[in-house]
Amino acid sequence: MLAVVIPIALALQGLAFLLTVARLLRGPSLPDRIIALDTLSINAIALLVLYGMVIDSTLFFEIALLIAVTGFIGTVALTKYLQRGDIIELR
Amino acid sequence: MLMIALVALPFAGALIVQLCKRAGATAAFAIAAVTALAGLGVLATAWPGIEGGTVFAWRREWLASIGLNLSLRLDGLSFTFALLIDGIGLLVTVYARYYLPRVASTVRFFTLLLLFMGAMLGVVLSGNLLLMLVFWEMTSIVSFLLIGFWSYRSEARKGARMALTVTGAGGLALLAGVLLLGRICGSLELSDVLAQGGMVQRHPLYPAMLVLVLLGAFTKSAQFPFFFWLPHAMSAPTPVSAYLHSATMVKAGVFLLARLYPVLDGTPWWFYIVSLAGLITLVGGAAMALLQRDLKGLLAYSTISHLGLITLLFGLDTQLSTVAALFHIINHAVFKASLFMAAGIIDHETGTRDLTRLRGLWRYMPHTGALAIVASLSMAGVPLLNGFLSKEMFFGETLAQDLFGYFNWVVPAAATLAGALSVAYSLRFIYGVFFDGKPDDLPNYPPHEPPRLMKFPVEILVVICLVVGLVPNITVGALLQITAAATLNGPPPEYSLSPWHGVNLPLVMSLVSLVAGTALFYFRREAFHRHHETLALLNARDRFEDLMRALGWVAARLTAALENGSLQRYVALLVAAMVLLPAWYLLGAGTLPFPAAIGALRGPLPPAPLDPATGAGLAILALGAVVVVGWRRQRVAALSMLSLCGLMMVLLFGRFSAPDLALTQVTVEVVTILLMVLALYFLPGDNGQSPGRTTPARWMRDGALALAGGAFTSAAAYAVMTRAYDSIGEYFVRNSVSGGGGTNIVNVILVDFRGFDTFGEICVLLVAGLGVQAMLKGLRLTAPQFDINGSPWAGQSHPLLLAILARLMLPLTLLVAVFMLLRGHNLPGGGFVAALVTSIALLMQYVASGVLWTESRIMVNYRVMAGAGILLAGLTGLGSWFFGYPFLTTAFGHFHLPVIGEFELATAMLFDLGVYFTVVGTTLLIVSHLGVRDKRILASTHDHNGGR
Amino acid sequence: MLKRLFPHPWLSVVLLLIWLLLVNEASAGHLLLGALLGWVIALLVGRRLWLRPMALRRPDLMLRLAGRVLYDIVHANVEVAALVLGPMRRMQPAFIQVPLDLDHEMALTALISIVSLSPGTLCAELSDDRRVLLIHVLNLRDEARLVDTIKSRYEAPLKEIFVCLPS
Amino acid sequence: MHPMVELVICVLLLIGSGFMLIGAIGLARLPDFYMRLHGPTKSTTLGVGGVVLASVVYFSVRGGGLSLHEMLVTAFLFLTAPISAHMLAKAAIQHRLPVIERTRGRAWTPGRSVAEADRDDTECPGPDHP
Amino acid sequence: MNQALLLPLLVPMFAGALLAMMPARRQTWQRGVSVAASLALLPVAVWLLCVADSGAIPVVAMGNWPAPFGIVLQLDRLGALMLVLTAVLAVAASVHASCGDARLGRHFDALFQFQLMGLNGAFLAGDLFNLFVFFEILLIASYSLLVHGGGARRIGPGLHYVLINLVGSSFFLIAIGILYGLTGTLNMVDMGVRLQALDASSQPLAVAGGTMLLLVFLLKAAAFPLYFWLPRAYAGATPSVAALFAVMTKVGVYAVLRTQALVFGLDTGPLAGFMHGWLWWLALTTMAVGAIGALAAREVRVLTGYLVLTSVGMLLAGTSLQTYDAWAAVLYYLPSTTLCTAALFLLAGALDTRQEPADPALERPAGKAGGRAVKRPGMRMEGALFLVAIVTAIGLPPMSGFIGKTMLLRATLGPGAPAAWPVILGASLLLLVAASRTGSRQVWSAPYVRHGVRSPGRRVVLRRWKLACAMFLLAGNLALVLFAGQVERYVDATAGQLTDTPAYRQAVLGTPAQGD
């Protein structure tokens, strides 16, 4: 059963990934691109977890975890740049 | 020993002069004089041996590989020259004592004079051709300093440069010639070389070698067409001129002709090149001398002319001509030195050397006048003076030669003409300076006789002119005999030294030239009047300066054309070189036709099938890269695309079994984006109006280069991947647990097997951090007031939600960092990733709450932290020394504690901790410093259209 | 004194839990190590890098809220899924303002997170005085009911759970 | 592996992946930025949640012990996703991204009054010089 | 005993780390540590030279992991020569810097020490990737040092230098990758062994990788057409930095020699000598371009930059010949040219400043009134040292440059001579013209007198120290002349050692030559 479902899951997620990439490419605004990027990192987490199951290895958990812990910072930096320009301000 | 002393004495003297600088000018003079005297003494002791035909030789090995030995040789030829150098050197020293003002620079003068003397003695005494060249070039350099002695005078600097350039060029040619000669003879020892004259002339390299050697000789001796530097060397102090242009510097060239005579002479190459150069120089120099307004200029061109005479004699095809050349070398040295000194006295006493201003000095300085007149008559070749004797021999030899067939008569005719000219300019000197009315146009009036001792050297030289002219056999007969023998490397031909040989053709030629010269002098205005303007155009110094300036201009244009300051060009060249040449080799370096070469790239390994997910991932990565290129002007959008690429890298690392890489990529990506966004703030917007749009040609070039680079890496990667190999990786797999104590092989490689690389890597990090901090000091940047759409920036600097969340995440993230650090040895993770996670958690505080808030709470000096990390890593590595193991040897053990159970400790972890500290410290050092604390933001009004 | 040694007991406990999750085992050694790390990190973070002092009350309510939120998230997910897959013109997007009455920033954060995580609503802005929340709603049917739901279903329990302490 | 367990894993996987896709569809289809901003929350919550739960079950069964650490991924995402959304919304307001016409209410941002925001909509103050 | 090989790395490393941690206000302490660390390098390097001169090749396996698996450091005659050269430069440059240059910006001393570490590491590295790492250390330190002091003259060329070298580093990694991908090893000696056994179909790949590697080194060496970063960078750098940088291009030459000897093998193998043809022409062009650039130069520092370039051409021409004599010539010429150009850079600091008055109001043209220029006191000494240095650099007798040049001329005497000799001699002539022009302008015509100098006493002391540094370097040149016989024996032995691949195999891999 798993052997059937996993490719399906992979396909669904792959499609999700591609759609999100399309949004990244299409924009039209910068926040649109950033949101696509943010979503892509979440997709990537799911893909990594899935891939860990595919190859029966727990070694990919940490990658997913690190994306979850640090991935949003890119979004924060870019959005803050759009708002304030300087992302590390004096006060 | 004698010879060593002879050469070393002046150098030692120069050293002593410099050491006793404080003692003043007189002491310097005394040392110089004593040195020259000592040299003469040494020569005197050598005389009996020399007279008996002994050749003194001394030799020490120095540099076998280039055949340069410390080898000295004193024979008749070098004895004569050494005698001139030391003797006239002594007289010049005495003269200079009175000529130069007694100021500090006089010490420098005597130092240089002694150095020159030493170099010159080195040239004539070298028994090794390369050693001779060493001294030869030294004379060029020291003469440069002597000519430019009064360096504040523009003409002195220019004259010095010109002399150096011409003689230096000749020296380089001579170097080539000498090396070729050494190759032909198999040795550079003079004794070996002189022994195989005939062989040399049959060697195919002989013409090249001869031309190169002659270039050296002709430049030094101011032969046509290289004569032009010499007149301008007259801007040297007169003692220098008296020394360099009578007995030493310019004589080095003719010395070389004499020295290598047995090796070089005897071929048409030699006869024609040497005699023609000499002939042209002889006549041309004499004519130019007549046209000079400057007293020293007249003497300079006369020197050129006399050197041409000597050269011509060497080039003639009779043995006796060589004897005549040697005789004239001696005579010319004597009368020319005295003339220069006399000219110096005149200059010194009247304040001018301009022949149009000088006149009627006889009444004021008869003593000097008498001396100068005798010397100039000798120069003119008037009987009973030494110049007459050698000139008579010269006329004789021009008749005896048989080089030019039907045109043989040209040589004696030209010689007579030159003789007439020399009579004319000598008369001009005598009449113009001492008679011709009253001296009413002198800077110093009235002129008077110089100090007694200043005339002393001139007197001695003039006496020699007279004595040699009257009784040549007694005075110079023996000297000339042994000189000729040494030069010809065999017994000299029969000749007779006597003022009177009866009425013969040479005497007639002498008389003709005397009469014609007098006539020429009488009609000089009519004859030369119109050539004054032409002469101005021929000012060699200006032409030379023009040439040099043009050369410099061309060089500057060439350089500017090459280095136009455009990085794009440099990178394009770099990429072109880096890609095209390796690609050429990759495709078989032309041995294979193109399709076959492509086909040969594919190796034997079967390719793995491509699954759709991986294919899609690779495609997205590639697409992302291309889109980054397309969006490069919309910077934020490009950055988002770059982030996509980074994310795809992470996924691909996961896919291709590199979890450690994926972890590292995730964290590095975040910090890099932070950095880039920080930079983005200050970069002026590219709103489509800035200049420097890519032209189509540039587009094509860059596109082609980029595609070539891409094709190369593709091809190389594919070629390697389809080939089998045998990796050292197997060893690491086998030894990771047993030898390194960890199951994460990559980490064990990083901290143990190849920990040294990691060590270097953290050094790179620290240095980058230090460099960034140094660069940011005092940096002023203008910050835009509007966002990329032209609106004012948002008012809220630190959204509450962000600040709270950042603080909330801090302890959690730190925990994750510790987790990464501790597990790294066995599972993906490690000090670097842990450090970046820590840094990101802290950087989050900077972003969310600002620099002041954060740094008032995190009181850590990041720089110290980074340095401490390196120290920790280094000390960990050093620790193994104390146990007798090499640097960075790790130890690990499994320990058991109650409750906790079994755990592992490894020194590698300590090393990793050092890595951790360095990376945290550096990352924060770099990024936090880009925060506003160290940079000064100046408000500006420029808008900021970076995005879409 | 105890306060200084254990500045954030709750944090330490949470860290211990997370540590155990991270290492994915509950051995005695890791329990000890986790406790140690929880303590040390809390100490490092101290009072200045962390939030204002607070107390967590009503663990029961906390669990109930968690369950409620999870349920709402699942529910909203299904709801929004239908919206997304269905015709777009049916949707009635809106910005609404929700007046707030929360003291501690932790509670505020929790509320914003809940609102944002449930599909269909999204916190767009917070006023400077922290008293008004701007929410974007994907498909607004009844503004008053939504505001009321947020206030009663989430804000009220949060107010009870997070209690400000004097610093 | 027990078929029931396998079934659970399969269902969880399909739910998770399905919601990931729906989130992506939302991101692709929805007509304005603020609406699109709702898309990722589905991926974050049920999407990743489903996949992670599947992984938890899978490895707990395979590894012979409870494996809960994947839950941490979701936990961290729950912490960070709202902040991303919040910051994105703020950026969008700063950039005055258009909303579809039928959107009720008006976006505002602290630091600029509502009145100011109103004016922004009518006239766009560009930079001082073109 | 072998562990002592690490000293040239550890001394600057620890000094650098300590300096990095020191507070910025502790200027005197920083200078002290820096100078002391540089001074300490000299005896170590000389001692290692003596060790290497015995003909042995001591090897240290880092972390006790044997080659080819672990990273090894190896000391041969070539490496020891470079170590001594670097140490000499380090002493002069660090003392010179402590007389003022170091204060122009932050972290000079720490960066300086790490630069030394990178250099020394490169000279000892036996592992190709480790060589890359040390290259990166020395590069990153050089980036910072180059822009030390700031100003448009440094930042602009600095940016070019950095970006060009970053591109170069990428290609370095690709080259290493190809070679690793083919051989599966990183140890240079082992790589050489495995390359010999490479099947014919993979050889184009190996040559391509090797070519790229050589090009990377040629970029560091500043060979045409990869030299563009050099002239402005060197002209802009602070004198102390430029002096140390005199050795940077030689690192490229060193690396070419090193890889030629160890990896691509001179004795056997299909890869031997594959670079000869094109490198020869590139070298000659470099020489010509350098000489032309020198002719265009108007300042001593610019002139010196082009002298460096010309010397690179000489060195590479000799290197490309791959004969015993030519390599010996290269090895003799290398220290000679490095020392004298370093001295010139130090002197340029004094000679060039007079042409750019700090404040026109403070400068008045002298010599108009009195007819004689009033010179700044004691510039005579700078002038004399300049003369000695420039004579050495151009290759005029009696200094060491002449010997080196003559060795090279002798070594090229053969089929290559018709191309090489005119270029070498012509370049020398152009350099002579250029040097006499620039030199006489900067040294002789001294039209400015500087007034209002604060604390002239201290200035005099500092000036003496600076002169002493230049003298120290030139004394090295003098030693190369006085002990030319000994040096020649050493460089002959070095060239011999480099061509003796089995000796390296024995020392590094512990096995007698395999595969042949």
Next chain:
Amino acid sequence: MEAAFAVTIGVLTASGLFLLLRARTFTVVLGLTLMSYAVTLFLLSMGRLATARPPVIMDGARYADPVPQALVLTAIVISFAMTAFAIVLSLRSLGLSGTDHVDGVERP
């Protein structure tokens, strides 16, 4: 798979090189980053492509060649440091010349 991987490397290299040949510092930094991606993948591919074989010792499996991974890690870190330096230097140049042109002057 090898061919696709190789082509991806090629595209990354080409894009990176093209950006490196541009005139604005920011673009050049983008190019450096892409180039470093390309180099990273290139180095990784030198250990041949291995899927599902992470080099972490488990029981008895085959492992990917760990050496290129270690090299890449070092290379990534160094490239990170270099990129940071280049960014700050370009800011320094901007502060001095007022332009973000790599040559410090606007060129026509």
